[in-house]
Amino acid sequence: xxxxxxxxxxxxxxxxxxxxxxxxxxxxxxxxxxxxxxxxxxxxxxxxxxxxxxxxxxxxxxxxxxxxxxxxxxxxxxxxxxxxxxxxxxxxxxxxxxxxxxxxxxxxxxxxxxxxxxxxxxxxxxxxxxxxxxxxxxxxxxxxxxxxxxxxxxxxxxxxxxxxxxxxxxxxxxxxxxxxxxxxxxxxxxxxxxxxxxxxxxxxxxxxxxxxxxxxxxxxxxxxxxxxxxxxxxxx
Amino acid sequence: xxxxxxxxxxxxxxxxxxxxxxxxxxxxxxxxxxxxxxxxxxxxxxxxxxxxxxxxxxxxxxxxxxxxxxxxxxxxxxxxxxxxxxxxxxxxxxxxxxxxxxxxxxxxxxxxxxxxxxxxxxxxxxxxxxxxxxxxxxxxxxxxxxxxxxxxxxxxxxxxxxxxxxxxxxxxxxxxxxxxxxxxxxxxxxxxxxxxxxxxxxxxxxxxxxxxxxxxxxxxxxxxxxxxxxxxxxxxxxxxxxxxxxxxxxxxxxxxxxxxxxxxxxxxxxxxxxxxxxxxxxxxxxxxxxxxxxxxxxxxxxxxxxxxx
Numbered sequence: 001x002x003x004x005x006x007x008x009x010x011x012x013x014x015x016x017x018x019x020x021x022x023x024x025x026x027x028x029x030x031x032x033x034x035x036x037x038x039x040x041x042x043x044x045x046x047x048x049x050x051x052x053x054x055x056x057x058x059x060x061x062x063x064x065x066x067x068x069x070x071x072x073x074x075x076x077x078x079x080x081x082x083x084x085x086x087x088x089x090x091x092x093x094x095x096x097x098x099x100x101x102x103x104x105x106x107x108x109x110x111x112x113x114x115x116x117x118x119x120x121x122x123x124x125x126x127x128x129x130x131x132x133x134x135x136x137x138x139x140x141x142x143x144x145x146x147x148x149x150x151x152x153x154x155x156x157x158x159x160x161x162x163x164x165x166x167x168x169x170x171x172x173x174x175x176x177x178x179x180x181x182x183x184x185x186x187x188x189x190x191x192x193x194x195x196x197x198x199x200x201x202x203x204x205x206x207x208x209x210x211x212x213x214x215x216x217x218x219x220x221x222x223x224x225x226x227x228x229x230x231x232x233x234x235x236x
Numbered sequence: 237x238x239x240x241x242x243x244x245x246x247x248x249x250x251x252x253x254x255x256x257x258x259x260x261x262x263x264x265x266x267x268x269x270x271x272x273x274x275x276x277x278x279x280x281x282x283x284x285x286x287x288x289x290x291x292x293x294x295x296x297x298x299x300x301x302x303x304x305x306x307x308x309x310x311x312x313x314x315x316x317x318x319x320x321x322x323x324x325x326x327x328x329x330x331x332x333x334x335x336x337x338x339x340x341x342x343x344x345x346x347x348x349x350x351x352x353x354x355x356x357x358x359x360x361x362x363x364x365x366x367x368x369x370x371x372x373x374x375x376x377x378x379x380x381x382x383x384x385x386x387x388x389x390x391x392x393x394x395x396x397x398x399x400x401x402x403x404x405x406x407x408x409x410x411x412x413x414x415x416x417x418x419x420x421x422x423x424x425x426x427x428x429x430x431x432x433x434x435x436x437x438x439x440x441x442x443x444x445x446x447x448x449x450x451x452x453x454x455x456x457x458x459x460x461x462x463x464x465x466x467x468x469x470x471x472x473x474x475x476x477x478x479x480x481x482x483x484x485x486x487x488x489x490x491x492x493x494x495x496x497x498x499x500x501x502x503x504x505x506x507x508x509x510x511x512x513x514x515x516x517x518x519x520x521x522x523x524x525x526x527x528x529x530x531x532x533x534x535x536x537x538x539x540x541x542x543x544x545x
Contacts, residue, residue: 002336003336003337006333006336006337007337009333010333013325013329014322014324014325017324018324077320077321077323078316078317078318078320079320079321079322081281081286081314081316081320082314082316082320082334082381083337084286085284085285085286085309085312085314086309086334086337086338087306087309087310087337087338087339088337089306233286233287234287234288
C-alpha cells in the first residue's frame with residue numbers, strides 16, 4: 001500500500017511539473033468553457049448536459065496527450081529498468097501511474113465546477129444531473145486513461161503511443177455506428193462496446209450500475225493488459 | 237553471496253550468454269570484463285531480476301532470482317548502464333522516492349538520504365534538478381540511489397563510462413570503499429580499472445566466461461620482461477641457461493633491440509642473474525621489469541585465442 005502511494009505521489013508530481021500538463025489543461029478549460037457559455041446562452045438550459053457531452057469528445061483528444069508519456073518515456077530513458085528492479089510489483093507501478101493520471105483528470109474537472117456555481121448563482125441547477133454527469137465523465141475519463149496507459153506501455157516512442165491511444169479511443173467512441181450495418185444479432189454487442197451509449201444516461205441524471213460496471217471493466221482489462229506487457233520481458 | 241549456475245540467455249535465436257557459472261563471496265568486488273556486446277549487461281539484468289535466463293539458475297543471498305525476485309530486489313542495489321534518472325526531479329526528491337519504493341520507512345528516509353548524499357559527495361546539489369547536473373554528478377546520484385537501502389549486493393553496469401579522469405578516480409575510490417560491507421559486481425571494458433578495484437575478475441567473451449580469477453593470477457605467472465641489445469638467438473640461449481628460467485620468448489626485435497619474456501619457476505627471483513647474464517656477454521640491458529604481462533595483454537590474448545578456436 002505504501003509502495004502504491006509513493007508511486008502515485010511521484011507520478012502526480014511529474015504531471016504537475018510537466019508543461020504538457022498545463023497546456024493540456026488550458027486547452028481543455030478554454031474549449032469546455034466556450035461550450036458551456038454557448039450552451040447556456042442558446043439553450044437556456046440549467047443542466048450541464050450538453051457541456052458533459054462536449055467534454056466527452058474533448059477528453060477523447062486530450063487523454064492520449066496525458067497518457068502517451070507515462071510508460072513510453074520511462075522506457076526510452078531507461079528509468080523503467082530501475083522501477084522494475086526495485087522491490088515493487090509491476091501492478092503497483094501500473095496502478096500508481098493510473099491513479100495519478102486519474103487525480104490529474106479529477107483536478108481538471110474540478111476546475112470546471114465553477115460552471116455549476118454560475119448556474120447556482122443565476123438560476124436553479126439540477127444538482128442530481130450535475131453530480132451524475134461528473135461521475136459519468138470521471139468514469140469515461142478513467143476508461144480513456146487506462147486505454148491510453150496501455151498503448152503507452154507498448155512502445156518507447158511517445159508519439160506512437162499517443163497516436164495509437166487516439167486510434168483506440170476513436171474506435172471505441174465510434175464503434176456504435178457500425179451497429180447500423182450489422183445484422184440484428186450483432187448490433188446489441190457492438191452497441192454495448194461503444195463508449196457513448198453508456199455515457200448518455202449519466203448526462204441525463206441517470207446513474208445505471210450497468211454503465212458504471214462497463215467503464216470499470218474497461219479500466220480493469222486495460223490495466224491488466226498493461227501489467228502483462230511490462231511482464232512480457234520476463235517471458236522466456 | 238551470489239551463485240550463478242550454467243546461466244544461458246537467448247534473444248530469439250541469438251545467444252547472449254552461454255553456460256555462465258561463477259560464485260561471488262560476501263564482501264568481494266568482482267569485475268565482469270568483456271568487449272561491447274559480450275554479455276555483461278545480460279548477466280547483470282538476470283541477476284537483478286529484470287529478466288529471466290533461458291536456462292540455468294542464479295541465487296543472490298540464497299534466494300533464487302526468478303522465483304524469489306522480490307526478496308532478491310530488496311537486497312540489491314542496481315545502477316543500469318548509462319545511469320537513467322528522472323531529470324525533472326531534484327536530487328533529494330529522487331533519492332527519497334527511490335528509498336521509499338525500496339522499503340525505507342517515512343521516519344528514517346530523511347536520515348538515509350542525507351547519509352548517501354554525504355557518502356557520494358552530492359550534498360551541495362541536493363536541491364538541484366538532476367537534469368542540470370554534469371555527467372559525473374549524475375553518476376554519483378545513480379550510485380547514491382543504488383546505495384540508499386544499504387543493500388547487501390551492488391550491481392553496477394559500467395559505472396565509470398563517460399566520466400573525466402578526475403571523476404573516474406573518485407568513483408573508483410568510492411566503489412573501493414564499499415568493499416567488505418557490500419558485495420559488488422561491476423562491469424567495464426577498461427582492464428586497468430578492473431585490476432585496480434576488483435579482487436576477482438571474470439572475463440566474458442561472446443557470451444562465454446573464458447577466464448576467471450584474481451587479477452594477479454590472470455597475468456601470466458612469474459615473468460620478467462627484458463629489452464636487450466644483442467643477437468636474438470644468442471640472448472635467448474644465454475638467458476635460457478640461467479638457473480630457474482623455464483622458457484624465453486622473444487616478443488619483437490626492432491633495430492637490434494629485442495624484447496624478451498622470460499618465464500621463471502614460481503617464486504624464484506632471478507632478475508639479478510638475468511642482468512648479470514646480459515652484462516657478462518657484453519650486451520646492452522635497456523629494460524628489465526617483473527610482474528609479468530599486464531591484464532590488458534592477457535585479456536586481448538584470451539579473446540584472440542578464443543576467436544581462433
